[in-house]
Amino acid sequence: MSSAAGPDPSEAPEERHFLSTAEAAALERELLEDYRFGRQQLVELCGHASAVAVTKRTVLVVCGPEQNGAVGLVCARHLRVFEYEPTIFYPTRSLDLLHRDLTTQCEKMDIPFLSYLPTEVQLINEAYGLVVDAVLGPGVEPGEVGGPCTRALATLKLLSIPLVSLDIPSGWDAETGSDSEDGLRPDVLVSLAAPKRCAGRFSGRHHFVAGRFVPDDVRRKFALRLPGYTGTDCVAAL
């Protein structure tokens, strides 16, 4: 990791450190390259923890084609295992083997996949107790993932049922949170590994961190002041 991606020393150590995009990428690189975590393993850990953070029975999980969407697919599978009733909307499918395998797992576990998202938001409000936004992660622009995802975000913005965003609210700039006024306004944010800088603009009800798997040395290196996890819990509220 270049020192340029390290934490900003001008921040007081008492303040919670939210990761810049470069720091988040460096942290992930450290886990993958130095610690030899596999991508399958990280996505599994994040998706499981995300499912634990969701407590509604009927859940619509909206997945994009990037890593955030893969975490959404794992989240949906664990929700099914917890005997919830997840439904998936995954309009732009990745050709990546990991995504394809995770999709097969969901399909074979009889999780329904919507072929289109109703534009009439009242239908979604009535059919589900909660929506999980796994459309876009840090560094992915709405334009990159195609029209169906962009249109889904426009629909999610209008919902009255609770919205849970994985890692960052889709469409927000991961650093500045610049779309935090006009874009999605999730009720719950589940930060994966560690909170990204835009999480400082989050004003919803609950902010969870699913990053218990991050080794202590990495936490110290990135000056993360993470929440205290209890017992064998895999998520903690900030």
Place this chain on the structure above:
Amino acid sequence: MSSAAGPDPSEAPEERHFLSTAEAAALERELLEDYRFGRQQLVELCGHASAVAVTKRTVLVVCGPEQNGAVGLVCARHLRVFEYEPTIFYPTRSLDLLHRDLTTQCEKMDIPFLSYLPTEVQLINEAYGLVVDAVLGPGVEPGEVGGPCTRALATLKLLSIPLVSLDIPSGWDAETGSDSEDGLRPDVLVSLAAPKRCAGRFSGRHHFVAGRFVPDDVRRKFALRLPGYTGTDCVAAL
């Protein structure tokens, strides 16, 4: 799966069905091939659940070179994350990339690796609160994994602290449990995916199942009557 590996229809449906070796292999094949689970993913899920089943602070995890040992390495990592104090004895290292990566994760998280296992059992009884037996899984004979593992099993047999075996007590025949008299006598058994037939011979205090990830269809196909899991728990007591 060949029908020969299916459950024995002569068993009454009310009885809990314990898997024969052929059925256990068929179940794993179904998860890997049909459901497209990855081995990394399954080992992660099993190791995490195994760690949740362990509740002592100071733990010695004894790992063999096969898949059971890989689950042990993941178990040790999660114990470390739960702020326990695991130590690993892993005398015969696998060249498999998965094992090597899981070893790196443990080493870099400062989990100590013993270079030899004391033959003086009192030293082990005093140093640890509990030992995890991740030496041999179903279908692996002690002779296949080399002298250090065989010698470790002889030592584990003499311990007075609690012993937790992952999947089967190492050295037992997975079907007949034929070594259950002379071999290891674990206090706790953590069945991975589903109980193997020899679990019927287990007479220790606690029998946990870490198989919540097994899809409902697979449970039905193999006539598994699995325990009721609570909330978001990943293990359940039988």
